[in-house]
Amino acid sequence: MGAATTNTAHSKDIIQPEKIAPTTQVDLPLLLKNYHDLLVKKGSFVPSGHGCAPLKRPLKDHIASGVINLDKPSNPSSHEVVSWVKRILRCEKTGHSGTLDPKVTGCLIVACDRATRLVKSQQGAGKEYVAVVRFHDKVEGGEQAVARTLEFLTGALLQRPPVVSAVKRQLRVRTIYESKLYEYDEKRNIACFWVSCEAGTYIRTLCIHMGMHLGVGAHMQELRRVRSGAMTEDESMVTLHDVLDAQWMYDTSLDEAYLRKVVQPLETLLTGYKRIVIKDSAVGAITYGAKLMINGVLRFEKDIEYNDEIVVITTKGEAVCLAKACMATVEMMTCDHGVVATIMRNIMERDVYPKQWGLGPVASQKKKMKAAGQLDKFGRPNEATPAKWLDNYKDFNANEQTTASADVPLAETTSREDVLSAPPKDPSTATLPTAADDEDEDVSMANGTEKSDKKDKKRKRHEGETAEEKAERKAKKKAKKEKRASAATNGADDSD
Numbered sequence: 496m497g498a499a500t501t502n503t504a505h506s507k508d509i510i511q512p513e514k515i516a517p518t519t520q521v522d523l524p525l526l527l528k529n530y531h532d533l534l535v536k537k538g539s540f541v542p543s544g545h546g547c548a549p550l551k552r553p554l555k556d557h558i559a560s561g562v563i564n565l566d567k568p569s570n571p572s573s574h575e576v577v578s579w580v581k582r583i584l585r586c587e588k589t590g591h592s593g594t595l596d597p598k599v600t601g602c603l604i605v606a607c608d609r610a611t612r613l614v615k616s617q618q619g620a621g622k623e624y625v626a627v628v629r630f631h632d633k634v635e636g637g638e639q640a641v642a643r644t645l646e647f648l649t650g651a652l653l654q655r656p657p658v659v660s661a662v663k664r665q666l667r668v669r670t671i672y673e674s675k676l677y678e679y680d681e682k683r684n685i686a687c688f689w690v691s692c693e694a695g696t697y698i699r700t701l702c703i704h705m706g707m708h709l710g711v712g713a714h715m716q717e718l719r720r721v722r723s724g725a726m727t728e729d730e731s732m733v734t735l736h737d738v739l740d741a742q743w744m745y746d747t748s749l750d751e752a753y754l755r756k757v758v759q760p761l762e763t764l765l766t767g768y769k770r771i772v773i774k775d776s777a778v779g780a781i782t783y784g785a786k787l788m789i790n791g792v793l794r795f796e797k798d799i800e801y802n803d804e805i806v807v808i809t810t811k812g813e814a815v816c817l818a819k820a821c822m823a824t825v826e827m828m829t830c831d832h833g834v835v836a837t838i839m840r841n842i843m844e845r846d847v848y849p850k851q852w853g854l855g856p857v858a859s860q861k862k863k864m865k866a867a868g869q870l871d872k873f874g875r876p877n878e879a880t881p882a883k884w885l886d887n888y889k890d891f892n893a894n895e896q897t898t899a900s901a902d903v904p905l906a907e908t909t910s911r912e913d914v915l916s917a918p919p920k921d922p923s924t925a926t927l928p929t930a931a932d933d934e935d936e937d938v939s940m941a942n943g944t945e946k947s948d949k950k951d952k953k954r955k956r957h958e959g960e961t962a963e964e965k966a967e968r969k970a971k972k973k974a975k976k977e978k979r980a981s982a983a984t985n986g987a988d989d990s991d
Contacts, residue, residue: 523812526549526770530772533772534795534796540775541775562604562605562610562726564732564759565732566602566732569597570598573595581607586608588607589607599718600719601718602726602727610764612840616840621692621722622723624690625719626718627715628687628702628705630684630711634681634709638681645690646674648671648701648704652704654667654669654700656697671693673691725763725765737757741754761814762814769799769805773809782847788834791835798824799823799824801821804819804820805817816839816841817838817840819836821834821836821837861874
């Protein structure tokens with residue numbers, strides 16, 4: 496009996512081997528989520544020490560590149576709410592992803608500083624609402640009739656904005672993707688329903704159409720937005736009080752945790768886009784407007800098609816830009832040269848990553864030839880340029896008008912042969928420029944240079960001023976104009 500218990504205790508101490516090997520997949524956040532599922536173009540690159548993961552940015556950059564999923568309260572307008580957030584966080588500028596009426600509550604995406612570049616992309620994204628509609632009379636058929644009406648009012652609909660609206664009241668087509676009846680109260684003639692729709696859809700108009708279809712009339716009683724683009728009310732939604740408290744905690748005790756919880760990185764808005772991961776050496780050129788070439792691609796999504804809107808990201812998960820795909824996934828796998836995407840909207844600031852262009856073999860040789868005098872200071876060939884360089888090097892920035900003019904006629908009605916066969920003009924009849932013409936030309940050139948100098952001086956004088964200083968300067972200028980105008984009118988009255 497004692498031996499059996501000893502063996503049992505001994506077996507407990509033995510570590511049994513696992514049947515399944517531990518996974519090597521890491522759950523990365525934001526734009527690096529499911530990174531292991533991306534197709535690999537190149538497996539090696541030289542990482543740089545620049546840039547920073549979105550969740551580990553310094554607090555100042557975190558707020559400047561941040562968005563807030565705000566629960567808009569009833570009564571204040573969207574513009575008022577956004578201006579309050581700007582004042583609380585002391586941002587230079589703020590924007591929102593789509594206007595909500597004053598009485599409407601729910602999801603309002605507020606973008607700070609650099610993140611305002613993404614406002615346009617979120618304004619066109621889909622929206623979801625929960626609405627309460629009141630019918631003007633008892634509905635025949637009850638709950639089933641209301642559900643059938645919601646199903647009928649699905650798809651492309653013609654809508655005219657309500658009487659009280661900020662846009663022109665003209666017919667427009669808006670799409671209702673899906674709708675669902677939550678509850679119907681026969682005693683009070685009230686129904687609550689959920690709807691997923693295109694941006695710009697008027698739920699107030701939809702409620703009126705429901706009443707018309709049921710033959711009893713209806714109007715919207717209450718409305719709440721539960722999703723706007725990539726943000727929903729279930730994920731990181733905060734109130735204005737939360738924003739104020741988070742800023743107070745940082746001001747009084749330097750506690751960043753609450754602000755980082757309230758303000759999220761702008762990359763949270765781009766999680767629904769298809770991704771292309773690029774090398775660190777390609778980031779600087781793209782922020783200056785260069786196209787994305789295949790040599791700079793590391794990984795990409797499986798289902799990218801031509802003309803798809805994609806997001807270009809770094810290996811740290813930072814959003815570089817929004818771009819339009821010039822290649823499909825199959826072409827990216829097989830091609831070794833060409834343009835992958837053209838830039839639509841730059842997101843990252845310039846000079847976060849260093850400039851890496853001009854370091855290749857051709858650019859290095861070009862610099863050496865400039866130093867040796869074989870090319871001029873602009874990199875154009877001269878008398879000392881080797882013939883091999885002229886044969887192998889193609890300058891894509893050269894002006895091709897001279898070569899094209901040999902193939903194109905000078906005018907639509909005159910061919911090149913007619914022009915060459917025409918008799919030469921008599922030199923005696925030719926008019927020569929006079930001294931007066933030269934003098935007028937000199938005066939006009941002097942006036943042009945003087946105007947450009949004034950513009951440069953004005954630009955330098957106001958360069959670097961803040962938005963508040965600019966507004967104050969404009970207000971002073973306006974007050975001075977009004978004072979001058981009033982003085983002129985008073986003088987005219989005195990003369991009368």
